[in-house]
Amino acid sequence: MAYAGMICILVAFVLETRGRLSSRGAPYLWLMIVGSGLLALRAAHTHEWAFLILEAVWCAAAVWALFGRRATDTATS
Helix, strand or coil: CCHHHHHHHHHHHHHHCCCCCCCCCCCCHHHHHHHHHHHHHHHHHHCCCHHHHHHHHHHHHHHHHHHHHHHHHHHHC
C-alpha cells in the first residue's frame, strides 16, 4: 500500500516537472489523491501522526482542487 502511494505521487511529480501533466489537471490530481490517501492510511496504521496530517492535508487539497473547481466551473456555465 505504501509503495503504491509513493509511486503515484512520484509519477505525478515527475510527469508534471517534465511538462507532461498539469498540476491543475484531473490526472495529476487523481494521482495525488490516491497516492496521498494511501500514504495517509499507512501513517494512521503505524501511528505516524505528523505524516498522517501531512498526507491528509495533501489529499484534501487535491480533492478540493479537483471537485471544487468542477463546482465553480458548473456554477459559471
